[in-house]
Amino acid sequence: MKVLLVYPQYPDSFWSFKHALRFISKKAAVPPLGLITVSAMLPATWQKKLVDMNVSKLKTSDIEWADLVFISAMYIQKESVDYVIRECKKSGARMVAGGPLFTQEYQNYPQIDYFVLNEAEITLPLFLKDIENGKTPENVYKTDEFADITQSPVPDFHLLSMKDYVFMDVQVSRGCPYSCEFCEITTLLGHKVRMKSTRQVLNELEALYKLNWRGSVSIVDDNFIGNKQQIKLDLLPGLIQWMNLHKHPFVFSSQTSINLADDDELLSMMTDAGFGSTFIGIETPSAASLNECNKVQNKNRDMLHSVLKIQRAGMLVSGGFIVGFDSDSPAVFQQQIDFIQQSGIVSAMVGLLNAPKNTRLYDRLGKENRLVLESSGNNTDFTMNFVPRMNVQELITGYKKIIHDIYTTRPYYKRVRKLLVNYKRRDKKTASISYANMKALIRSFLVIGILKRGRSDFWKFMIWTLFIKPGSMADAIEYSIYGYHYRTVYGLR
Secondary structure, X not given: OEEEEEEOOOOOOOOOOHHHHOOOOOOEOOOOHHXXXXXXXXXXXXXXXXXEXXXXXXXXXXXXXXXXXXXXXXXXXHHHHXXXXXXXXXXXXXXXXXXXXXXXXXXXXXXXXXXXXXXXXXXXXXXXXXHHOOOOOOOEXXXXXXXXXXXXXXXXXXXXXXXXXXXXXXXXXXXXXXXXXXXXXXXXXXXXXXXXXXXXXXXXXXXXXXXXXXXXXXXXXXXXXXXXXXXXXXXXXXXXXXXXXXXXXXXXXXXXXXHHHHOHHHHHHHHHHOEEEEXXXXXXXXXXXXXXXXXXXXXXXXXXXXXXXXXXXXXEEEEEEEEOOOOOOOOHHHHHHHXXXXXXXXXXXEEEOOOXXXXXXXXXHHHOOOEOOOOOOOOOOOOOOEOOOOOHHHHHHHHHHHHXXXXXXXXXXXXXXXXXXXXXXXXXXXXXXXXXXXXXXXXXXXXXXXXXOOHHHXXXXXXXXXXXXXXXXXXXXXXXXXXXXXXXXXXXX
């Protein structure tokens, strides 16, 4: 078999970093980890070719070369998925589809020949067995079971054009112990946190190391500390030893719940292992809205203090925020602005609430006859897929005020200064300005410091950093570029 693995293109969004990538000569932030993991499960005798459409164009010759075209996608990639399907149909190519989008909406894609849904460790072998036995494959392979991910292989990292990415990705666990009303993770992956063995994780890092990757590695788990006991007793000690042995070639980022701040030992171990940042779902400073969405891990705590503690331990914090809960009052907009500015969370992804399929929120709103659209999968595109309790115009106006008041240049650079004062860097090596940083610095001076509105705020920030926090100049450059991307995405001047 000749297999073409296709990853559709992301639209311009908060997390695409499209407008930041050109400063550092990269084409995409992250690689298609799911697709290269599936690739590693295919027979070794099969020929494989990867086209990540965020990095390179999909050519007709690639499609015509293939016996099967594998497609994996998320909701936000729907438009590009439609393009891929059209191109495959033109060439008469047989398509195999999986991943979050198709697992939840496979009925909407009758053009696809075969669906391998849910977790591929379970369903892909069934598909491959039918092919091996000369049997015509089923149209749909799916399961209600959850996979034993200790059987998951090292992804085919070698298929990637690694120079085109900012991060490499590694998955340690699947599942989440919490049950937030708006989140589909537990439906897709379960409440029980299933972990790879420490040996598996180190093998994946070793594979990246041997391919000469150095720098940023993203742990893509929905909650890295979902199983704190195994993380602390097994994974982190092994990771610390491996990183010391290899002279700290990677800097890790992760997603965690805010109760990370409650465990001093865990914080220390993570920073010792090379974790430099974490994304946390803050959602809202409103106690009523936290209660409504069952965000139990955020309740009854001083979240500002928790964020500050993580920053001072040596990890940067980015955060997710939501407006549009039924419990939200008009006061929530200024509350969100104040929290974000005071926290020093520079990358604050603020979105309007949406109800993904297979969530308790979706089910509740359906019973209340409030669902009106399909979710776009992009919670920063000013759309909602249900009728909110608050007046829609008031909600949209308030949301736009948040975006304006945290991402226009003056408040944005004020927030970055807040972070640089709070943040206590642990990894001294990453504070130096590399050749790539120097190129980014020159381009930022030209584009942000000369050509764009708000340049006076940029220069004031650079001068402040030079004299007050000179060791944080690399961070200052990075966050200036992020700010440019965010302002461009949101249409701010």
